[in-house]
Amino acid sequence: MKNPLVVVGLVLSLVLAGGLSYYASSEPDGFEKSAGEIGFLDTAEDSPLADSPLAEYGVAGVENERLSGGLAGVIGVASTAAISFGIFYTLRRFNKSRS
């Protein structure tokens, strides 16, 4: 990859999702908090995927919280990168064939 910005950005993403996410606030976000205060939070249903191996940003079976969350973050970054780079490089080819 020729662009240093992309390399630095991807490494930063890995550090954020794989390491720094451990220190993220675990309080409910404003949306969930507000839904609770207004009163409709209890209408939420579990996602059909709530028992999947990576649910809630942890890796099932990994006891250590830091490791579990960090691994989930790294898997998420790798998956997002693989899919988005795949889509955008494919779309770029459409552009090339048109011009």
Place this chain on the structure above:
Amino acid sequence: MHIPDGFIDIPTSAAFAAVAAVGVAASLKGAAKSLDEKTAPLAGLTATFIFAVQMINFPVAAGTSGHLFGSVLAAVLVGPYVATLALSVVLLLQALLFADGGLTAAGLNVFNLSLVGVWVGYGAFLLVKKILPKNKPSITTAATIAGFISVPAAVMGFVLQYAIGANSTFSVTAVFAGMMSAHVLIGVGEAVITAFSVTAVMASRPDLVYGYRGTKAQLEIRKA
């Protein structure tokens, strides 16, 4: 702001999923025209970076947190069509891999963040950019203000969905007031993260920034 299953009824969720699908399909066309060898990697990075930063919930008030939406950050860096796709990839992966956000609610979330957040946010960016001097700092300023605006805009999307098809019966006014007040500080966080990120890319590769390239093109037309 990841809507779980259950808040909004199935017919309403399905209708918004259909609208979201049309928006994503249109964006595939638009994105194909704007992506080239240089911008495709930045587009992939933008989606990946937004996923990573969305994992970092920041505290906003006692017992409450918030995280980046990323709609305006993406729209300014890679253009609104690509941004719609980038946000949709992030939202769908979060729902499918991490059970973050519901499955029947996926269309609601894509509508709010990938369509409303991106396009209202990008519109706000263009408006603010228009009244500011035509220089680099204005890009960051406009992105920052638009980043803030995109948060209540996306929240309005949810309020609309609630008004049409909620599974609970609280007044829309109460939902509007509660949701808006909960998201003011999250909007400030959005503005700060958008400002830092756009500044970093503008400092290193301004030639890749979609929202800035537009400015240069306009200037060239006037000169001619």
